Every structure is written in C-alpha cells, then in structure tokens.
Amino acid sequence: MYLLRGVMGAQSAGPQPSGAETVQKLCDRVASSTLLDDRRDAVRALKSLSRKYRLEVGSQAMEHLVNVLQTDRSDVEIIGYALDTLHNIMSNEMDEPDDSEEENSQSQTDDLGSQFTEIFIKQQENITLLLSYLEEFDFQVRWPGVKLVTTLLKQQGPAVQQIILVSPMGVSRLMDLLADSREVIRNDGLLLLQQLTKGNAAIQKIVAFENAFERLLDIITDEGNSDGGIVVEDCLILLQYLLKNNNSNQNFFKEGSYIQRMKPWFEVGDDNTGWSAQKVTNLHLMLQLVRVLVSPMNPPGATSSCQKSMFQCGLLQQLCTILMATGVPADILTETINTVSEVIRGCQINQDYFASVNAPSNPPRPAIVVLLMSMVNERQPFVLRCAVLYCFQCFLYRNQKGQGEIVATLLPSTIDANAVSAGQLLCGGLFSVDSLSNWCAAVALAHALQGNATQKEQLLRVQLATSIGNPPVSLLQQCTNILSQGDKINRRGSKIQTRVGLLMLLCTWLSNCPIAVTHFLHNPSNVPFLTAQISENLGEEEQLVQGLCALLLGICIYNNDNSLENYTKEKLKQLIEKRIGKENFTEKLSFIPKHELYSKAAQKPQPNFSSPDHMMFDHEFTKLVKELEVVIIKAIYKSTEEDKKEEEVKKTLEHHDNIVTHYKNVIREQDLQIEELKQQVMALNSQNEQFQVTVTQQLSQIQQHKDQYNLLKIKQGKDNQLHSSHVEGAQINGIQSEEMIRLREEIEELRKEQDILQGQLAEKDGLIANLKSAQPEVRTERSPPEGVPADGSSENAMELYKELEALRSQIQAQSLEINGLQTERQELLHKIETVTAASALASGDSTAVAASKVAELEERLVASLKETNSLKDEVKTLSEEKSALKQQVDSSNSTAAISQNENKKLEQMLADSKKEQDDLLILLADQDQKLTALKNKLKELGEPVEDEDDLESGDQGDDDVESGDQGDEDDEKEELEED
C-alpha cells in the first residue's frame, strides 16, 4: 500500500505530463490497482478530465470503465463516477458554456459522442449491464445511469433501442423509473423514455402495455394539468411519441377510457390573460395530442370512434368553449380551431353540435359565422385564417345537411336580411379586393358543393345585387365576369390566387352537374374566353390558370348533356381541335398536377401554407383533378362514334340503374310492408294465443257439460258417483269452482246431517227392537202415545209395536225420500233444472206422499233429462261457435264477444242453479222441520235415546281434553323429575 502511494506521489511530483499521459496513467491505475479506494480515486480523476480530454478519456478509458462496472458493483461511489465519465465522453451537451477553448472542435465533438457510443454498444452486454444498474436504487448510481442510457439513445437511437428490446424485461425496467419518488429521476426517466420510444412502434407498445398512459396521465393531473411545469410538457411529448401513427396504442388509449381524462386539460377559466409560456406550450401539446387521435391520416374507423368519445365525454364542448373565450393567445386559438376541425371532420353528431355552438356575443351569433368573419378579415393572422378555412371544410366534409344549411343562407327564399350569414360572408369574401379572402371564400364555397348535386343546382339560383339600378347578376355569372377580366382585376395580393380560387370553385361546381354546365355554356362569352386563355402563349405565371381553364372546358365536355345546340360535346371537341389542338390542350391540362404546390396540397386535408403566396391548391380539389384528368383526356380523344356508343351504353346503364333503383324502392317498400306485416302477425299471434286459451277453457267446460250429461243419463239413481263427477267438474271449471266448493260443503253438511239422522234412525230401530224383546218383561216403562194406558196387556204392547213399526217404515220412507231429494238436488245443481214443484213437495204429508213423491221425482228427472237435452243442444251450438271462433281467431275480435256472451249465459245458468240451490235449501229446511217433528215424536217415544246421544258426544269431548291435560301433566312431571 505504502509502496503504491509512493509511486503515485512521485509521479505527480514530476514535470507536468500531457493529457493523454495522465489519462493513460489513470487508466493503468484503474486496471492494476487491487485497492478499491485507489481505483475509485483514479476513476474520479478520469471523470474530472473527461470533459477537457474527452477524446483521450474516451479512447483510452472506456474499456477500463466497463471493467469497473462489471467488477465493482458493490461500491456505489466508483460506479457513479464511472457512469458519469461515460456520460461525459458520449454526450455532446456542453455543460460548461464558458468553455471557449472547445469552440473550434464543436462540430467534431458531435461525431465523437456518436462514435464512442457506437464503440460502447458493440458489446451488447454493456447495455444489459447498464440496465441492471438502473435497478440499483442508490441515487448516485441510478441518476447517472439514467442520463447515460438517455445519451446512448440520443446518439445511436435505433441500435440501442434494438438491444434494449431484445434484452429480457429491458423496456419494463426502464418503465419503473416513472415510479421513482425522487423527482429528478422520474423527470430524467421521462426524457429517457422519450428517446427510447421515438420512432419504434414495438417499444411504444410495450411501454403502453406497462401502463404508461395511466402513469403519465396521473403525473399530468398531479402537476396541475396545463398549469404544471416542464414535467407536464415532458409527459405530453412522451404521450405523443407513444400515440402518433401507432394504431394499436391509439386503440388501447381509447379502450382504456383515457380520452375522458383529457377533458380537464381544457377546462381553462374565464380569465385567460397572462398565460405563462409553459402553459402555452403545455396546452399546445395537449391540443396536438387530441389531434393525434383524430388525425385524418388515421384509419377511418379509429378516428371516428375517438371523435365519438370526445363528444360523449364533453371534450369537444370544452374545446368549443376555448374557441369562443376571450383573451386566449392567438397561437392557442389557432391550434384549438385546428383541433376542433379534426374532432368534427366527417362525424355527423360532432358536426351537428358544432353548428349549434354560439358565440357569447349579444345577440348570440353562430360560431361558424364568427369564425368566417375572421377568415375574410385581412387583419387576422394568416395561420388563423387558414385554420378557420380548415374548420369550415371539416364542418362540411361528408355533411350534406351542413352543406344545405350554408347554401340556404344564400337562397332568396331563406335569406335572413337581419343577421350576418355565412353565405353573405362568403360572397363578400369572394368579391372583396383581398385575394386571400377571394381564395378562401371560393374554396369554402366549393366545399359546400363537394359531392352534393343538389346544392350545386341550388347555388345556380343565387342572385347578386351588384349596384343600384342594375339588374341582379347570378353568382355563376359574377364569377365568370371577374375571371374574364384576366389579370386586369384590381386586387391586393396575388391576382393569380384570386383566379385560381374562382376556377377551382367553378370546376367543383360544374363537375357532375350537367345543369350547371348548361348554365355556364349559356353565357356566350364563356367558351371563347376559355379557348382564348388556353390557346394563348403566356408566361409561366399564367400556366396554372391555363391548366385550370382547360380543366373547366374539359368538364364542360365531360358533363355535357347536349342540351345546348351550339355547345354540344361534339361541337366543343371540334372547337378544341381547331382552336387549341388536342395535344396542346392535354399539355395545358397536365400543368396542374405538375405544379409544385399541387403535390403539397394533395398530401393532407389541412390547408397548411408556409406563406400566403403558396395558397394555391385545396386538398379536395386535388382529388377532383386526379379523378377528372384521365376521363377528360379520354373524352377529348374519343371519336364521335365511340361517343355515341358510349352514350348508348350510358343510357342502357342508366336504364339499368333506373330499373335497379326501381327495384330497390320496391324492395324497400316491401321491406317496410314485411316489417308491418310481421308486427301484425305478432299481434295476431298473441291474440290467437289468448283465444286459444279461452277456447281450450271453454272446450273443457263443454267437455265437462258433456261428461256431466252422460253421467246423468247413466246414473239416475247413483248419486254418489254423480256427486264425485260433479266434484271433478268443479275442480276443472275454474269459473264456477268457488260456488261449487261452497255447494259441496253444503252438500257435505247435509249429508252429515242425513247420516246423523240415519244413525238416529238406526238407533231408534234398535230401540224399537229392544222394546219389542223387552215387552214381555217391561210393560209400563214408557207412556204410550195417543192416550194408551202405560200399564196394560200384551194387546197394548202389540199396538205399541205396530205403531213403532209404522213409525219405522215412515222413517225409512223418509230416509229414502231424503236420499231421493239429495239426488234430485244434485241433479238440479248440475243440470240447471227448474224446480217448480218444490214448494208443493215441501208442504205435502211426507209419510203419505212418499211414493207419489218418488214418481214426481221421476217425472222431474225426465223433465230434467229433456232440459239436459236442450242444454246438450246448446252445448253443441256452443261448441260449433267455439270452433268457428277458433278459425276466426286471427282476424276477429267479435268472436271474443260471442264467447264472452256464452260465458255470460253460463254464468246466468250458474245463477239460476244457485237460485235452485236456494230453493232446494228451503226444501231441505222443510225436511229438517219435518225431521224435527219426527224427532219430537221419537222423543215422546224414547227420550233416553236422545239423551244417550248427547251424553256420548259430550263424553268424547271431555275425553279429548282430559287426555290432552294428562299429557301436559306427564310432561311437567318429567321435567320436575329431571330437575
């Protein structure tokens, strides 16, 4: 140790060595010293020399520094120095601005960093090594590590990206930097990720997969959105890298509902004065990020779904608020207009919303009008005017409704004289002395006509009042009037611009609109003007105008319906041949797409011009040129015969088209009809189902009636079975069931009563028998009826016996009668028989008339049979009606009424039967009375029987209670015992 220090000390004491020598010595020390402290000192020394002697340190020390990284992992200090040194030699950023010595080598240093980086990354493991240091938490290591990797990416982006991409979890580890609580590391981590993701879709996707959107949006929110500092800016730049031209990530962003999180970015207050430069930058990036998601260059589906969510979450509304707010810096306003443009472009709901936005002026004016005012206002900044034009174009893009509304503001019938309208502003711009306004208004108007034949025709109706006293001139005429003045027009700005603008408008207007062509040709000066323009040999300046004139003439041929005799297709073609020459015409036409400004405009929809002079072509117009160029040349070169043939083909095609259209209409109508019929069928089906149910119910009712009738027929005497069938019937027939149940209960009661009576009768029988047998012994036990002496001879007993016999038979007869009555009652119940003789029966002397009663009952049974027959007929008609009902069920509601009537009838019958039931009950009551009388008689004969009865029932009741009590007592006892 001492020895080593001595050596070093001796060296430093010698003559001042050169930079290279010093670096070499330090490198040796790093390489050979076994002492960590020593190596650390040497690396620190290298670090301090690494700026001044960048070349030397870079070329000599790199290898040793890598070695340190590999071997001295445990010492954060030496690793930190090594990383810093590497960073210094590879970074081109001059951290010391006062380093004037280096000035001459400035350009050389740019290369140095890149070259050293190239050498460093040749060993892929070096990157892997660095990545592993980024996982080191120590600030001294992590921070220089982040800076070094960032620098490597800056110097050799694609190569380093590729290495990181293939190293396991490389990208994921770098993502962890965003989670570092030390702001310096998080912020530098953002810069690293920017470099990492720049231009590499695969890495962009992995970073997004690692929840970058969530993290970045969180940071932006935490930092206060646009009020945040440079961190917000860095986050926004990274977001842009991740999303721009990356459909997969855009889809992920949208699906992750992150668009909603952008809305608060644009919630700027009312006071928009004094925005900081950072806020302006942040907002600018925020707006650009919105545009990335809805760029017209994205796949159509992707853009439209983002547009929809921007409306749904209120982002568009927020942007429109900024649009109409005061005090917003001009460049933010411009970018907001551009952003709104792309959010609404081709998206009907958004366009409709935009049309409804009003400026908070008094009275409120539509935003569109306010914007157009700026477009035709010379004092507004050029970029702002371009933005407004773009916005207007986007509003009208694929928006037939909007186009109609704009054109309508120019039509005599719908014009509103009191308010400034879009149409007025456009006409004003079209004919103002400012060429830029002319151009913008012409293009804007052309967009109101784009692909919309109706509006092209409508616009022909527009008349302009030129000066007092002169008749009004049509808009079309006014345009050609100005054109015909050539470059003699008086304009501020480029006259070519004005003429190009008007020609683009006319070309758009006339294309695919034969009526407009006819209108144009109707003015006899127009064609001569065009041929003169095209055929003249003019300077380069005029070439573009010549080309556009050729295009216009071509359209006049291509979309000519031959309705003007002087200007038929054929005649115009001859004119070209004679006056211009086909070759010449074609050449002039080709000037348009050859123009340098043409290709620029063809690239994207946004009118984006570096200077007002470059404002020549409109994007949509370039599409039209592409479409028409070929067909016009074909049309010019085609012979008359070919033309005719084509005409024929066209006609047949048109005819076919008509047929197809006709059939399409037919199909559409039939579709509607089918839809209607389907609904009808559905309604009828459900009705049918309902009816089916009713029919089934009624059928089953009918069946019941039938069954009952059959039963009745078979079993006149067998009441029990009849009764049970009735019970079944009652169960099936839901409508009558309640009553049936009640009746059944009553019957049951009556039955019980009868049973009791029969029991009593039997007892009495038994009693009589007893009496009979006991007679020899007991003679005066009972007092004899009708004055017969209680005590007496066997004669007396015999008499008594006879009397008893008579009574017994009487009782038997009565019990028979009761049975008969019961049967009768059942029949009456079921068959709805009119009982007329009931009262008579009730009053008759039961004993005497028992037989006749039976006969009577039989008669009545016959009557009831008859009635049943008629009922059966009724039932038949009913069932016929039902089957008719079933057939008619689809179309007829009246059948329902009929069936309801039937139901009512049935109900009526039921009511009748109820009444009969009541009558029967009266009858039964009478019978009861009679029975009571009989009982009394019996009592007179044998009271004990009755008493015995009472006693028995009483005993039973007591027994029950007693046994219950007993049980309870037992339980209690058990409980007590257990206790």
Add this chain to the structure above:
Amino acid sequence: MAYAYLFKYIIIGDTGVGKSCLLLQFTDKRFQPVHDLTIGVEFGARMITIDGKQIKLQIWDTAGQESFRSITRSYYRGAAGALLVYDITRRDTFNHLTTWLEDARQHSNSNMVIMLIGNKSDLESRREVKKEEGEAFAREHGLIFMETSAKTASNVEEAFINTAKEIYEKIQEGVFDINNEANGIKIGPQHAATNASLSGNQGGHTSGGCC
C-alpha cells in the same frame, strides 16, 4: 364504460395458428381468411360479464414468428391470462407447445392463467391432433383446454370468458394481488374508491377517469 375489473391477456403460439383471427372474432365477430402476419403485437379489447360484473378484457395478440419472440416476451409479466394456441391441422404447432409453455412459465407471474386452445376445429378432415391429445397435454400441465374455430366462432367466446372466470375465481380466493397492476389485473374506478386505503400509492389512482 365502467368496469369492475380489468384483465390483461396475451395470445401466444406458433405463426399461422389463428391467434389474430381468434381475437378478431372475439372483438369484431369477423373472420379474416387471409393470413395477415402480425408484426410485434396488436391490441384489442372487449367487455364481458361474469357473475353479473362487467369485466374489461385488454388483449395483446402477439406475433408467432420466431424473430419476434424477444419482443413478445415483454408481455408475459404483465398479463393475468394467456391463450396458448395450436393448430389442430398442424402437428408441429402442437409439438412446440412445451417450448411455449416453458417460455411463458419463465417470464410470467406464477398465477397467470393459461388456456390451451386447439384452433381450426372446423377443419375436421385435416385434423392431425386428436382432441384427446390436447386434453391430455392440458391435464398434464394444469391448463384449461378447449378446441375452437375462429372461422365458425365455435367456442371462441367461451375460451376468452372461461379464462376470465378462472382469473376471477383466483381473485375471489385471494390468490391474485389485485392492487399490483403488474399482475395484469386492475380494479375498476368504482371499486378503486373502496380499495383506495389499501393501495395507498401516492393517491394517483383515485383521480381523473370517470370510467
């Protein structure tokens, strides 16, 4: 759309087995007959319902080609579910399953649910791998198994949904740490509010997004 949970899936397997078609069928209910080689990865998403809960599936369809292997490996770690797909008409795609499985097990978190899928079940006449073989492989390696057809859509819904059910069950059992987003699971905004005290990471999650 508000969701209760968000699951991240990856789809892996040899090139041409029909991974992209499965995803397209699941998200767009379409079939793409031409093989459109996937470059790197492509993203797709759909909402499903399990147990009455809305679950958002975010699916990364990876490229099967060997040259993209290192890229696709980056997606294993953050995924909660993987669909490992082979083609029943190409035995080699079945033979490569072991390699795929090793790769997946090595780079993913251990709880990742893997669903083995034998695709192109509509091509019965050209079948080279028996259904029983697929079942046996799945049983042996503890995977769920299904045969699907991205063309006829047979079992496609089921494959994605059953995988989600398995993950959902694991969550119920407490196997997954739902507060660690690296597991490929995220709790929906309305649930996050109740779990905010648990997650406690700088409060970033509670802000913003309404759905």
